[in-house]
Amino acid sequence: MGMVEIRMHGRGGQGTVIASKILASAAIYESRYSQAFPEFGVERRGSPVEAFTRISETKIYIHSKIYEPDHVIVLDPTLIGFVDILRGLKAGGIILINSQKDPEEFDFGPEYKVATVNANSIAIKHGLGNRLAPVVNTAIIGAFVKVSNIVNLESVLLGIEDEVPIKKEKNKFAAKDAYQEVKIKGI
Numbered sequence: 727m728g729m730v731e732i733r734m735h736g737r738g739g740q741g742t743v744i745a746s747k748i749l750a751s752a753a754i755y756e757s758r759y760s761q762a763f764p765e766f767g768v769e770r771r772g773s774p775v776e777a778f779t780r781i782s783e784t785k786i787y788i789h790s791k792i793y794e795p796d797h798v799i800v801l802d803p804t805l806i807g808f809v810d811i812l813r814g815l816k817a818g819g820i821i822l823i824n825s826q827k828d829p830e831e832f833d834f835g836p837e838y839k840v841a842t843v844n845a846n847s848i849a850i851k852h853g854l855g856n857r858l859a860p861v862v863n864t865a866i867i868g869a870f871v872k873v874s875n876i877v878n879l880e881s882v883l884l885g886i887e888d889e890v891p892i893k894k895e896k897n898k899f900a901a902k903d904a905y906q907e908v909k910i911k912g913i
Contacts, residue, residue, distance in 0.1 A: 729782040730876055731792045735811050736801030739771040739855075741863025744889055745801070746777035748867050751885035752877040753781040761786055771859075774809055781876060799870055800824060801845070801862050812838075822870050822908070824862050829911035841910040843869035848903045852896040864890065868901030869908035879905050 732749065736742030743764040750762035761780040778792045794814040800806065800823045811821065817837040823829075824845040832840045849860035864886055871882050883898050890897045 729780060729786065731795045732779045732797045732799060733792050733795040734777045734799040734801065735805050735809055736775050738773045738775050739859055740801045741861045742775045742777045742801055745863035745867050746779045747889045748864065748882060748885040749779045749877065750781070751888045752881035755881040755884050756877055758783055759786050765791055774805060795819065797874060799866055801866055820873055822866065822873060824866055829909055839910060841869065841873045841908055843904045843908040845869065845904060848900050848907070852900045854893060854896060854900055864897040865900040865904035868904035872905045872908050873910050
């Protein structure tokens, strides 16, 4: 597998940083090395946030932000066009978007795979956040592992147990629902 680098784009309050930690924790359960870390601008609810996860079969020595991700996760679709989500994304990469739209409605070119999941409705269904500010992190990670096969859903559920401070069971249900409901272009 080599090293896989994932960049996440969200807004403060959506759980972007915790999402990166859940994914890193899941990799550790599969006896791999991982890193998870954020990059903040102005630290306030609603501000754009980037978080990064690296997963590798071998020890990770690089400690910089991710400039050329293999995959991109977008927790808030309003960031598309506001933030360059494609910046450095490698050809063949997956772009997973929290959206009620079908993946075919997004055109990022033929070199990328696009997937969508309505993480907002899943989070609201499970009482994670509220209608105006749903916390979508566990749902988006559940969807991501389905489309990427980077780690197993069972490992993600263990990562949720480790990294999510409250409503652990509801967050696990959100991840499972998103795993089932994610749509990828052409599949």
